Amino acid sequence: MKPLLLFGLGLSLAAGTCAPRTTVRTSPLSLAGPAVLVTPTAPTAEFLVIAENEPFAGPAEELGDIVIRDSGFTLSCDYETVVGLASDKARALGANALRIYEHRQPSMMSTCHQIRARALRLPDLTPYEREILWQPGRRLRMADFKGPVANRPFQAATSSNIRYRYAGLGLGKVRLIVETYFSCSDSYFKPSATDSLVLAHEQVHFDITELYARRFVRQLGEQAANTRELQQKHETLFRQLHSDSQLLQDAYDSETYKNPALVAAWQQRIARELTELQAYADKTLTFKMAL
Numbered sequence: 001m002k003p004l005l006l007f008g009l010g011l012s013l014a015a016g017t018c019a020p021r022t023t024v025r026t027s028p029l030s031l032a033g034p035a036v037l038v039t040p041t042a043p044t045a046e047f048l049v050i051a052e053n054e055p056f057a058g059p060a061e062e063l064g065d066i067v068i069r070d071s072g073f074t075l076s077c078d079y080e081t082v083v084g085l086a087s088d089k090a091r092a093l094g095a096n097a098l099r100i101y102e103h104r105q106p107s108m109m110s111t112c113h114q115i116r117a118r119a120l121r122l123p124d125l126t127p128y129e130r131e132i133l134w135q136p137g138r139r140l141r142m143a144d145f146k147g148p149v150a151n152r153p154f155q156a157a158t159s160s161n162i163r164y165r166y167a168g169l170g171l172g173k174v175r176l177i178v179e180t181y182f183s184c185s186d187s188y189f190k191p192s193a194t195d196s197l198v199l200a201h202e203q204v205h206f207d208i209t210e211l212y213a214r215r216f217v218r219q220l221g222e223q224a225a226n227t228r229e230l231q232q233k234h235e236t237l238f239r240q241l242h243s244d245s246q247l248l249q250d251a252y253d254s255e256t257y258k259n260p261a262l263v264a265a266w267q268q269r270i271a272r273e274l275t276e277l278q279a280y281a282d283k284t285l286t287f288k289m290a291l
Helices: 079-092 195-223 227-258 260-276
Strands: 022-027 048-050 061-070 097-104 114-121 131-133 160-170 173-183 284-288
Touching (some): 061 079, 173 195, 195 260, 227 260
Parallel strands (some): 048 097
Antiparallel strands (some): 061 114, 097 114, 160 173, 173 284
16 A cells, blocks of 8 residues: 655754764663673664653663763754764664663753663564664564554555754754654554565555655755755755655556556666665765855
8 A cells, every 4th residue: 555655844954053062971781790892783773762751661681871961062952963872872882772761851051952861782673663764674574564453444554754854063064864764653554365465565665755765865965055045945845755756656556456466566666766866875965054
């Protein structure tokens, strides 16, 4: 079934030009026993962030404690940036999850989000995942579809989405970050004798969404030289991308519903087009500030 496309519209660009300057402390919770060589978690590996208000009682190995505070000179320390920094530090410890246990909102004393979190290593992330970022080596699994199936009209439905945000880099520059993600709770899957075929069909929907995320990055890079032009053009480009993407998703469903054997041809087509846009696979752009 075609995906439930939810595109994040809106971009807020601050005038501050300083990159985040936060204080990060990592400390293993247990120093007993012989020293163990730490293998960092790859940036492309699956990683779970558990917010402070989310329950968690799963088995996990605690690898360290991470504290991020305002240094007093930080201008770009929104929640996403702070969590991203903490996640990077957790990966360096070999963790595959970050559990936030304290979150201080911005106040009169500080404009920064400040967090305390534990770096964890979980044996299996699947039961706790709420979304899955698109990665070339991470294919969808049936367990990823966690939405209710009662009274749903199709055998499966994929909610694949695109969002974008920015982070300050300092020296008058900002970085635009685009993400393609799969929403577990908004996607559902009814088991049947054709599970593998249906799963392959849904994966192509997710891949098409990634294709249009890369096209969006390419178009922005070609048409916007600074943040002023980015502000002027991003929403129009995104809405056009949404329309074009929906047409391709519909065409894919129309053809493969009539002849399921055509899924393989679509897999090859989308894989080829993704390869052609490999230069935009990291889905980031850097823009000069222009007020």
